[in-house]
Every structure is written in structure tokens, then in C-alpha cells.
């Protein structure tokens with residue numbers, strides 16, 4: 425298909441502030457490589473918009489050529505929903521600006537930003553959005569699925585902090601979404617909207633005050649005493665704890681092959697030490713037997 429449109433794509437490329445990349449290009453290969461190493465999809469073309477007018481042009485082009493389109497933010501969706509075989513991928517990574525207004529306690533986040541961009545922009549003001557535990561997850565990808573994290577016990581879901589959003593629709597409209605404008609669509613993107621309604625271009629979040637330091641980490645107990653441990657946990661309501669039953673297979677060599685009950689304590693970036701993006705982790709569903717705890 426792509427060969428048929430080669431001249432048109434070169435023309436499109438000239439009209440964009442951003443760039444276009446083809447199979448084999450370094451940027452194409454980087455886009456294709458997502459968190460789940462089992463995913464192997466081959467888009468026809470990847471485009472990196474640098475502005476909203478770029479996104480409008482790309483959507484118009486895809487509509488005229490009847491090309492299927494998907495949007496890539498952090499690339500952490502479980503089965504690589506941000507990629508599409510033989511279609512057009514919009515990689516948002518160049519639109520990653522986060523502007524914090526510490527007085528109004530608002531952050532304006534471009535839709536290519538990752539959680540680390542959001543956290544790093546907010547932290548100097550001791551402000552935060554309750555969001556996920558892995559800094560390489562995309563803000564847009566996360567919030568469109570609802571989003572929760574270690575601050576959620578105190579402040580709620582990520583999508584509940586959304587004040588407004590910007591969107592470009594498939595038919596080329598630029599919309600603002602909020603409780604006052606396009607309210608139904610605004611509600612729809614808060615948890616059910618990954619790529620389904622249009623391209624999100626900007627997200628505006630309400631910020632919450634957080635202490636300067638929050639201690640966190642992971643505790644491991646043998647799975648055989650998980651019941652006793654879980655019954656004894658007595659944590660304040662504001663503290664988020666994640667409990668995972670795991671068969672250690674990868675990270676802690678001393679413990680490999682043993683079953684554990686693992687409790688994570690509040691720390692927004694904790695997952696990066698367990699799931700570094702480069703580690704080529706493959707996820708698939710499977711049955712691990714009944715755990716008698």
C-alpha cells in the first residue's frame with residue numbers, strides 16, 4: 425500500500441513541522457519497539473507530529489487515502505495497541521511539554537509526555553497528579569484508561585484530576601473537552617477512550633499537594649506466610665499498598681524459583697527498577713496454578 429502513496433507521503437512530509445519515518449529507519453524501529461517484547465507489528469509509516477496543525481494534516485491525509493491510524497504515546501499498552509500492521513502510526517513523542525502553574529495548581533501536559541515528564545515538572549513545587557508507578561508509561565495512554573497509582577488512596581484516579589483536554593477528531597475538528605464544553609465526550613475519554621474518539625493533543629490536570637519526601641520500597645515474604653502477613657497489615661487510609669503474589673524468575677537471583685507475597689509501599693517510580701524499559705520483557709497470559717495461601 426505504502427508504495428502506492430510514496431509521492432503523496434513525500435508531499436505530506438514537506439508540509440509538516442514534524443518528521444516521517446519509513447520501515448528500517450532508526451525512528452521507525454524505536455517506535456516499533458514497545459514494552460511487551462512479544463509484540464511484533466509492522467506499520468507502513470510512522471509520523472512524528474510537532475504541532476496541532478501537523479496532526480490535522482496527517483488526519484486529513486489518512487482519511488483521503490483510507491489508511492488505518494493509531495497513536496503511540498509511551499508504548500506500554502499490554503498488547504501494543506499503539507501499533508498497527510500496514511497502517512499509519514502517529515508517534516506523539518515530540519509533543520512532550522509540561523507547564524505547571526504552581527499558584528493555580530494546574531499542569532498543562534502535551535499528549536506525548538510520559539509520567540516522568542509530568543512528575544519531574546511537578547515535583548519542585550511539591551505538587552503531583554496521582555498516576556502510575558512506571559515513569560515510562562505515557563500520560564495520555566494512562567489517563568485514557570482511567571489511571572491509578574500510589575497517590576490514588578489520597579487523591580483518587582488520574583482521570584478524576586482532568587480539568588480539560590484537547591482533541592483532534594477523525595473528520596478534522598479541533599475540540600476542547602471539559603465538564604462545560606463537549607461534556608459527554610469528556611466523560612467518555614476518562615477511562616474508555618484509548619484511541620477510540622480522536623487524537624488527544626493536550627491534557628490539563630488539577631494538582632495535589634504532596635510532602636517533600638515520601639518513603640517507599642518493596643517488602644518480600646515467603647508466599648507460605650502471605651495470609652498472616654496480609655491479615656497483620658495496618659496502614660493509614662492514605663497509604664497505597666500493592667500486594668502481588670509472584671514467582672520470582674528474573675530480578676532477584678538469590679530468590680529465583682521461589683514464590684513470594686510482595687508488598688509495594690508508596691513510591692510513584694517504583695516500577696522502573698523492576699521493569700526497566702530496555703529489558704525486553706514479554707507478557708502473555710497463562711495459568712500459574714492455584715496458590716494455597
Ligand SMILES: Cc1cc2nc3c(=O)[nH]c(=O)nc-3n(C[C@H](O)[C@H](O)[C@H](O)COP(=O)(O)OP(=O)(O)OC[C@H]3O[C@@H](n4cnc5c(N)ncnc54)[C@H](O)[C@@H]3O)c2cc1C
Pocket residue numbers: 459494495496497498499500501502504505506516535555556557558560561562563564565566567568569570571572573617618619620622623624625695699
Ligand atoms: C510496567 C507498567 C506499569 C504500569 N503501571 C500502571 C499504573 O501504575 N497505573 C495504571 O493505571 N496503569 C499502569 N499501567 C498500564 C498503562 O497505564 C496502560 O497500559 C496504558 O495504556 C499505557 O499507556 P502508554 O501511553 O504508555 O501506551 P501506548 O501503547 O502508547 O498507548 C496506550 C493506548 O492509548 C492510545 N493513545 C495514546 N496516546 C493517545 C492520544 N494522544 N490520543 C488518543 N489515544 C492515545 C494508544 O493508541 C493505545 O491504544 C502500567 C503498564 C506497564 C507496562
